Amino acid sequence: MNENRVKQILSSSADIEVKYNGVSVWIDQLNEDGQTATVHLRGPLEERSTVRIDELIEE
Template sequence: MDARRVKQILSSPADIEVKYNGTPVWIDKLNEDGRTATVHLRGPLEERTMVEIGELTEG
């Protein structure tokens, strides 16, 4: 995934499924470096993790 698509997903009102290593995640924000994003797992756990946006996939 690229920074442009991450921004589109963040601004979209739709629930767009994003996965990190096959696990569904919510994108919280695109970090200032433009190469990483802060995400958390879908579900009850709110643990946030910084990941490379190139490792995020849609669907």
């Protein structure tokens, strides 16, 4: 995924499924470096991780 698509997803009201390593995640924010994002797993766990945006896949 690229920086522009991450920004579009963040500004969208639609429920857009994004996966990281085969697991569904929510994108919380695009980090200032433009190369990483903060994400958390969909579901009850709120643990956040920083991941490279080029490893995110839109379903």
